[in-house]
Amino acid sequence: MAYIHLDGVSKQYGSVWAVDRVNMAIEKHEFVSLLGPSGSGKTTLLRIIAGLERPTTGRVLIDGEDVTELPPHKRGVAMVFQEFLLFPHRTVYENLAFPLRMLKLPKGEIEARVEWVVGILALRGLEKRYPNQLSGGQQQRVALGRGLVGRPKVLLLDEPLANLDRELRQEMEVEIRKHQTDLGIPFIYVTHNQEEALSMSDRIAVVRGGRIEDFASRTDIYDRPKTAFIAQFVGRSNRFTGTAATAGGTISLSGDGVRIETATRPGIADGERVAAYVKNEKVRLRPASAGGAGAANTLAATVRYVILRGAYAEYVLGWSGGELVASRPRSEAEFTEGAEVVACWDAADVDLFPAPEDGR
Ligand SMILES: Nc1ncnc2c1ncn2[C@@H]1O[C@H](COP(=O)(O)OP(=O)(O)OP(=O)(O)O)[C@@H](O)[C@H]1O
Ligand SMILES: [Mg+2]
Known part of the structure; x- marks a missing residue:
């Protein structure tokens, strides 16, 4: 049994099926990208996994548990957004500690966990700074840290690099991939940018019109496109x-x-x-x-x-x-x-x- 299962998941908004009968199985060690054009349903699918959106049909299973009815904070899932929304009037340390304070963890535990992400994300020395005193890449790392600090079972990322310039984006791609490998938890990464999907993913799900057009290794998606849409969209x-x-x-x-x-x-x-x-x-x-x-x-x-x-x-x-x-x-x-x-x-x-x- 795979670590994450999406079982016949759909989401209807009025007359639009934003997500349409999606089945996916994702393993614990995997970096998976949801790649598709604007409006194809990527964010909606990610929000359903996070518990921010209730599916119209279908079930979500994480680590053997049916979480379809569970609220976000009980799923062990964290999400990093494109607009990474750091609190401008809080320091790096406080931004990182915030999700843990929400969980009402003891002070010592909060300190230890913030210390842990500061270490792995190379933020040491920046703890007392405010977001506007950080570079774009440093801000992005804090946002990533905020996702990781709760030690999630799964990290969901919705176009987290879209606001960065190309060079920084490429550096962050390497970094994100490295963290996923080191942490050994699945990352599900939403992007409309094929280069991002190809650079980091083990497997890529090409999303089109709310459906998964193909879900395969990045080399298969690139070298052996299954449909004309994929041939056109990738590469x-x-x-x-x-x-x-x-x-x-x-x-x-x-x-x-x-x-x-x-x-x-x-x-x-x-x-x-x-x-x-x-x-x-x-x-x-x-x-x-x-x-x-x-x-x-x-x-x-x-x-x-x-x-x-x-x-x-x-x-x-x-x-x-x-x-x-x-x-x-x-x-x-x-x-x-x-x-x-x-x-x-x-x-x-x-x-x-x-x-x-x-x-x-
Ligand atoms: N809350 C909502 N109410 C109504 N329709 C919505 C809602 N959220 C999304 N949709 C519609 O569902 C479809 C999928 O939207 P979604 O945000 O999942 O796309 P996306 O693939 O993330 O696109 P983008 O790359 O532009 O972020 C779109 O047609 C969108 O207009
Ligand atoms: Mg989106």
Whole structure:
């Protein structure tokens, strides 16, 4: 039996099902992200686990106990929010001690626990400061400390890094992941940012329209997207649409003046409208003079812009069907803006799905 079970959990607000029949099992050692676009139901699901929201249907089990009817403070769950709401007129120490005072713990116990989080979160020396005397990262650590100080069985985090700049966010990602590993409790982390989800999680649940589109390891979510939505939402990719032609174990898609070929897969019929996705980093480039354009999974293009991203370069290419992006390591031969190239990719790197109904 998993440590946390969500069993047919739904939440209805008026005519909207914010969360729709969600089943999940999360193990004790896991870092799980709920990744989805705005309005997909992530916060609602997290609040149901925390006990801040009562599900319309379904049950929540934590550590073998049905907590569906329990108030938040009896669940052993803590939550860290995006707007981390430190008390501005209280010191770091008092901010950290506050949840413990609410629990009416003895003074010695409060001191010991605050001491513990001050130690693990590197806040020593800052105890007497007020929030406005702290950097963004330090404030975020205090917020995290406030979640951890009660020694929760589960820590829930709702976009806790959304207000930090990119560099600090990346530092905090490493830190949060480290704390989760050290503490050995599950963290459930809500984000609409795929980079955050990919950087920290053991498993990612992709949330869409209140439902879990897929719940799998981060590598499966990234490398083997199960649906067109996931292929589009996770990673950066190029999209082609066309009509499927199946023959001899391969599917080819002809449309937009390119022929894309990949192994057949179940559920796609001859003549069906399909969408193919190729991740930017799977697109290779060679000079047009090397030839080879016209074969399957290749196209002739011109480099429009080169965007340097440090370790890699992003080539925005123009071709007869529109634009294509290739991300290549800087260690490879570089192309300049205006260069004529042939872009190609492996058949195995094509993710193919029935074209979504919106016709895009
Ligand atoms: N208290 C409420 N009353 C009515 N509708 C609500 C309420 N809370 C959320 N909703 C609706 O439920 C849906 C899911 O909202 P939720 O806040 O869970 O989304 P989210 O995935 O966290 O989005 P975001 O990334 O923008 O924070 C939305 O359509 C939202 O408008
Ligand atoms: Mg939210």
